[in-house]
Amino acid sequence: MTTTPSATGTPPARRVDGSMSLLVDMMANTLDEAYAERAALRSGEASSTDAPSRRPRQRGVVTVAAIVVLGVVTGAAVSQVRSRQEADTGLRGQLAAEVGDRTAESDALDGRAEALRQELSGLREQALGADAAGRAVAARLDELGLASATTPVRGPGVVVTLDDAAPDPERNPETVEDGRIRDTDVQDTVNALWGAGAEAISINGQRLTALTAKRSAGSAVLVDLLPLKPPYVLRAVGPPAQLELGFLDGPVGRRLFDDSNAYGLRLEVRRQDELTLPGAADPDLRAASPVPAAAS
């Protein structure tokens, strides 16, 4: 049964697998040799003297105890690994839930800020509408609000839609980047629209102010710090015909049109009679303060 190589009868000839003796020994000699030795010893012992009867029972208890210990250690190791896995997934779930909570909280606060802004402008109109001086201030405020993009506006204009190229499996993956709208494309489009006479612009519902930053993080375009997903829908209020022609005929419009032919970028300009743009949040002016009337 056992393939234990005999230690005594080794032939003098060198074994073919001699260089792997360690491996061969490991594979062939798997049973502890001590068992065989003890068995040989015992058979010799049994013939000479009677084996004591109590000692095997004691040893049996030790054997069972050793096996119980093995079981306990196995169970402990298993429960350890399990609790570690639970802790890992629990932590991830906790973080995901926290992100969700915070996002919902931020959305709720955004909605509340918008409601408060509307309430404020309503109250302001009420308070200032009482007399002529107040109405003059209100008119000035409206004008400033338009200029600073803090009041919602509506009017005719154009809708410019920019989108990444449709995923094309035949396209070389290295040129996929070419088919992506970059932050500079969005910046150029916004500037071209301002240049063509736009009076108010929003991107995907985000109103642009003089302080709005448009930049990229990885492949995402950020407007202020909010990441936007393509398609990028720019709504510009202004004379529609002048905006459309000015944009499409300008260098930016031509470049984007060429890119749309070459790389599959999607560009669409549509006139619209009625556009409504939300107001932007009041800018946080930290350093700037108005010049006193006396000095100006």
Next chain:
Amino acid sequence: MIPALALVLGVVLGLVLEPTVPAALQPYLPIAVVAALDAVFGAVRAQLEGIFDDRVFVVSFVSNVVVAGLVVFLGDQLGVGGQLSTGVVVVLGIRIFSNAAAIRRRVFHA
């Protein structure tokens, strides 16, 4: 029969009680289990071949666990703990498999 019951009892105890293992010993638990399993399979095979001896079993059980733990501990100190644990698991795994094969031949004659 009694050893099998003892093993089940031990596993249940370990799972239910969840004994707290000192953090320093945690990496050696799986190695200790594999080393002890090797001793147990050797013992079962010896039992079937009629040469089982409980003293040999207990001594090989304890020394297997201690030596495997020491080898991995030394590996940790040398910065190759992961590789040495792999080595220990491979070697003991081979022994477990060949002992299991011997047991299978004994029991099923196949």
